[in-house]
Amino acid sequence: MKATRKLITVNEDLCNGCGNCVTGCAEGALAIVDGKAKLVNEVFCDGLGACLGECPTGALKVIEVEVEDFDPEAVAKHLRAQGREVPDHMPDPASLRLNAPKPHGGGCPGSRAMSLKPQGSPCQQANVPRQQSAGVSNLTHWPIQLRLVPPTAPFLQNASLLLTADCVPPSFPDFNERFLAGRVLLLGCPKFDDVQSYVDKVADILRHNTIKDITVLRMEVPCCAGMSAIAQKGAQAAGVDVPIKTIIVSRDGKLLDHAPDLRPGGLNPFSR
Numbered sequence: 001m002k003a004t005r006k007l008i009t010v011n012e013d014l015c016n017g018c019g020n021c022v023t024g025c026a027e028g029a030l031a032i033v034d035g036k037a038k039l040v041n042e043v044f045c046d047g048l049g050a051c052l053g054e055c056p057t058g059a060l061k062v063i064e065v066e067v068e069d070f071d072p073e074a075v076a077k078h079l080r081a082q083g084r085e086v087p088d089h090m091p092d093p094a095s096l097r098l099n100a101p102k103p104h105g106g107g108c109p110g111s112r113a114m115s116l117k118p119q120g121s122p123c124q125q126a127n128v129p130r131q132q133s134a135g136v137s138n139l140t141h142w143p144i145q146l147r148l149v150p151p152t153a154p155f156l157q158n159a160s161l162l163l164t165a166d167c168v169p170p171s172f173p174d175f176n177e178r179f180l181a182g183r184v185l186l187l188g189c190p191k192f193d194d195v196q197s198y199v200d201k202v203a204d205i206l207r208h209n210t211i212k213d214i215t216v217l218r219m220e221v222p223c224c225a226g227m228s229a230i231a232q233k234g235a236q237a238a239g240v241d242v243p244i245k246t247i248i249v250s251r252d253g254k255l256l257d258h259a260p261d262l263r264p265g266g267l268n269p270f271s272r
Contacts, residue, residue, distance in 0.1 A: 007062070007067055015037050016057055070091065151204035162184065172255075179215070198230045
């Protein structure tokens with residue numbers, strides 16, 4: 001059955017034949033042929049893009065196209081023939097079609113959408129030794145990389161988004177406590193990743209969910225400025241008027257503008 005859905009495509013001019021995407025695809029949809037990565041069969045590709053982060057040259061891209069549905073049974077047969085492990089869970093083909101109401105997870109266990117119970121809750125903190133109390137996590141979901149988050153993941157509905165450059169968490173000591181609590185984290189790098197794919201992903205998220213607001217956390221370096229543009233252009237593409245706040249962090253971990261305190265009870269950056 002043919003359906004309009006997302007599919008991986010390979011720009012052979014950019015592909016260096018490293019093979020990282022082949023090992024990074026849990027469904028075995030990619031192979032190196034004549035020194036270039038190629039899609040083996042469209043029914044093997046779930047279109048979720050877990051392989052994108054494995055490509056060092058940006059040769060992979062997710063496109064929307066009318067093709068045969070993803071076929072979990074064909075994938076299982078293909079993997080067994082290669083002597084590879086078959087993932088425990090693979091998405092329902094219907095969930096991968098455009099405008100499908102809900103996803104059913106991805107083939108790659110590391111990119112499967114799930115909600116987590118934040119360790120910063122009172123119940124969790126009661127089980128943490130006093131000397132470790134500052135180390136609890138406020139993370140509420142997985143995955144956190146923007147390119148891996150399904151636009152219809154349940155944890156996105158009615159969420160406040162924290163669109164964060166990859167370099168911010170290790171640069172800002174209080175990142176987890178000050179910015180993460182009560183927000184859905186989306187990580188990305190506008191220098192090394194496909195910016196347009198980020199814009200498309202943000203637009204898809206805004207189309208499928210009611211988003212309260214977006215906080216953009218980026219570094220002071222010029223290459224990081226694209227994070228704010230990604231949020232703005234994504235909102236424009238989706239036709240959504242959502243409050244967007246940008247906070248800039250210096251390379252030595254200082255806030256370079258009047259940054260709000262996003263902890264519960266802290267200053268609301270979107271108050272009028």
